[in-house]
Amino acid sequence: MPESVLGTRIRKGLREMRMTQRQLSELLDVDQSTISRWCDGSRPMNTQQLRDVAHVLHCKQSWLLGEDETPRVEVAV
Numbered sequence: 898m899p900e901s902v903l904g905t906r907i908r909k910g911l912r913e914m915r916m917t918q919r920q921l922s923e924l925l926d927v928d929q930s931t932i933s934r935w936c937d938g939s940r941p942m943n944t945q946q947l948r949d950v951a952h953v954l955h956c957k958q959s960w961l962l963g964e965d966e967t968p969r970v971e972v973a974v
Contacts, residue, residue, distance in 0.1 A: 901938035902963035908936055910954035910961070910968070925949050 911921060918936070922929040925946070934940030935950075942950070951958045959965035 903961055904936035904938055906961045910956055924953050
């Protein structure tokens with residue numbers, strides 16, 4: 898099964914945060930295999946899970962879904 902955009906972006910976010918799938922699973926209170934399945938596209942993610950992943954990885958939901966190329970919200974100073 899080809900890796901999904903969502904899976905690619907989760908993996909990228911994990912690398913940038915220097916976090917493992919296991920650490921993400923513990924923070925989200927889901928099984929590590931769930932994270933793995935999200936990454937390989939074999940398990941869908943619900944809206945709340947998408948929000949939670951985006952929050953933990955400090956990125957936009959739209960970026961995770963491949964709808965936006967800018968991972969983080971730009972803050973004007």
